[in-house]
């Protein structure tokens with residue numbers, strides 16, 4: 001069968017001409033320093049493909065209107081064949097994709113792979129990371145539940161504080177004064193059409209760059225030697241096998257999480273009732289926490305500078321060393337940035353909630369500072385409470 005198929009094509013196309021470049025790519029030797037962490041890029045790709053496939057399945061029954069969105073997701077979860085599974089894989093996949101893309105970025109940071117000549121690979125990578133975040137933000141609204149509705153209201157409100165263009169951006173995102181049907185349509189189009197295609201093309205450019213320039217060695221900039229055939233690790237089958245192992249582990253984690261800890265749909269969005277504590281998704285928590293500590297404008301500036309800093313990083317770090325132990329300044333900056341994200345995220349997670357520590361009840365305020373419950377009389381209102389007092393009701 002295989003032989004006949006091959007012959008069918010051979011009679012129509014010059015397969016010999018194709019064979020050379022394919023073999024060359026397949027057996028391209030990778031440098032000696034290639035490790036398990038070098039599988040994170042292809043795992044990001046796998047999760048993207050999984051999101052596209054489960055997203056297509058969701059689209060069969062999903063309806064992007066205020067009256068039908070919530071019910072259609074409920075239908076998918078309760079009535080459609082295996083709908084609960086592909087909805088959970090999509091929801092968990094979104095979270096895992098962010099983690100894996102972030103870890104991949106961290107790996108390329110630690111190994112100094114963003115340095116000359118791979119600055120552009122890094123820059124396109126940063127765009128991929130930001131787009132993955134926008135994927136999360138736009139997808140979160142689509143089930144049209146309470147959490148999503150109010151998180152989007154606050155999220156778009158933040159954009160409104162940007163100087164000069166803020167109000168325009170907010171109205172543009174919402175498609176009107178409030179979050180409503182227009183917002184849902186816009187987020188839907190961005191989530192299912194614009195973002196997948198933009199991400200696809202940027203991934204393509206990213207991968208072509210990686211293939212053309214090869215995986216970085218640990219040699220300092222300017223003294224990298226090309227890995228010759230016979231040296232290093234062959235891409236096929238050695239590295240592909242590693243990728244296969246990590247792929248099955250990730251698939252196992254994805255399915256286990258989807259079955260054991262499914263995402264709840266919650267209640268349908270009600271613009272007239274603000275729930276007590278809603279927070280953005282965990283990956284926006286550090287950002288959400290930062291804007292609480294500063295006046296709105298300064299907060300937005302601080303949050304906005306992060307991505308710019310990431311984009312410009314290959315220009316800022318001019319040292320030629322790649323090994324992390326020979327780059328004390330950039331590694332210190334990286335560790336401090338990572339710690340800030342973790343601390344701010346944790347404070348954001350615990351803020352505006354009541355918790356028990358060592359048998360005592362604490363009311364954790366908007367800044368993430370715990371107060372014994374008896375002493376919370378002067379607690380500041382949360383962003384959501386403030387939003388509730390401000391937002392006009394939607395008919």
Ligand code: HEM
Nearest residue numbers: 038040041042044045105108113122125126128129215216
């Ligand atoms: C959807 C997201 C992404 C996909 C599918 C992807 C895919 C890949 C793949 C398959 C590789 C080669 C294997 C590897 O090094 O793991 C790679 C390399 C690379 N990626 Fe990504 N990537 C993504 C996001 C990012 C991000 C967010 C960054 C950093 C900001 C980044 C920066 C790089 C760099 C610098 C390399 C070259 C690594 C080296 O030569 O050692 N990528 N990417």
